[in-house]
Amino acid sequence: MKRFVLPILALLALALPTLSLAEDAPKIKLGYAKCAHCTPMSLTPQFAEGVTIDAVGFNTGTDALTALVSKNIDVAQVTYLHYAIALDKGFDVVAISGQVNGGSAILLGNDLEIAPGDWGALKALIAKYKADGKPFRVAASRGNAQDIHMRGAFAKQGIDINKDVQFINIPNPSDHLQALRRGEVELICTVEPFATQIMQAKAAKFFGFPYDQAAGKLTNLILTRSDVIASNPKALEGVVRAVVKVDAHIAADKPALIEVISKVTGLDKAIATGAVENLDPDPKMYRASALAIATMMRDLKYINSDVSAAVEKNLDYRFLEAATGKPKTELGY
Known part of the structure; x- marks a missing residue:
């Protein structure tokens, strides 16, 4: 009997230190939104070293931000726009990494005879609706990147979203498809993979990408709070390392x-296949563009104060530098 017991005990003795190390690893609760470019955050636990990541999906980035500032999670994948909004409201948020950019698309109702990218024709149609006393209804999920991308692109084209069109807020992007099918809006700026889903379902047609504005195609940003940085810096370094590895992987x-x-959205792989063409994995944080976004948001009266100083001050590059071995000057600073 001893012949069998002793080898088993020896194996257990070897395994116990490993189990102890896993139990002792610092833990981070991470929230991410369920959009195409956000879903890779669900892979961070399997790419994590030296930290245990509990990755939780939220319907929107706004929900993830709310959980972060209320201290229900430690790290949130949101957007550059959420970052500026949070700072405008006086919340304690610190940006520690980028993630994936892109993912926005402007779609038109099928009955509108406008060619892709023809802003002149779109402006003329909006003017006609206005002259006829009819609202030209445009939609997005207020507060997300696509909303700001659309507002900035409209402003660049001389379209006043407060005077020339009627804005419709549809909080959950998964509801955009039905809004178009029901004819509730003429135009929508939505997020992948729902943009591809809408086009494949022939509920609307592609007009263009709303990247001709200060935000460009910048979208996702990873935020934490100063108390998490103070209490758990090594764990945050592990989180950023995982984000960098996931980005390289995808x-x-x-x-x-x-x-x-x-897997995360529950949508067909054909939809996901179309969506990836509009996604750009990139963990860098772009300081100059972040400042331009904050200025644009104030000009659009989306935020009330000049948060430029806070935007720059609260970009913390130390975790990205440790994760990549590169100086911040090569990481978007």
Whole structure:
């Protein structure tokens, strides 16, 4: 009997230190939104080293931000726009990494005879609706990146979203498809993979990407709070390392990105396959563009104060520097 017991005990003795190390690893609760470019955050636990990540999905980035500032989670994947909004409201948020950019698309109702990218024709149609006393209804999920991308692109084209069109807020992007099918809006700026879902369902047609504005195609940003930085800096370094690894993984392996989009959103892989063409994995944080976004948001009266100083001050590059081995000057600073 001893012949069998002793080897088993020896194996257990070898395993126990490993189990103890896993139990002792610092823990981070991370929230992410369920959009195409957000879903890779669900992979961070399997790419984490030296930290245990509990990744929780939220319907929107706004929900994730709310959980962060109310201290229900430690890290949130949101957007550059949420970052500026949070600072405008006086919340304690610190940006520690980028993640994936892009993911926005402007779609038109099928009955509108306008060619993709023809802003002149779109402006003329909006003017006609206004002259006829009819509202030209445009929609987005207020507060997300696509909303600001659309507002900035409209302003660049001389379209006043407060006077020339009627804005419709549809909080959950998964509801955009039905709003178009019911004819409730003429135009919508939505997020992947729902943009591809809408086009594949032939509920609307593609007009263009809303990237001709100060935000460009910048979208996702990883935020934490100063108390988490003070109490758990090594764990945050582990989180950022995981984000960098996930970005490298999905950039090199599109099928892996398609798989995670389909798994988290529950949408067909054909939809996820179309969505990935509008996504750009990138963990850098772009300081100059972040400042331009904050200025644009104030000009659009989306925020009330000049948060430029706070935007720059609260970009903390130390975790990205540790994760990549590069100086911040090579990481978007």
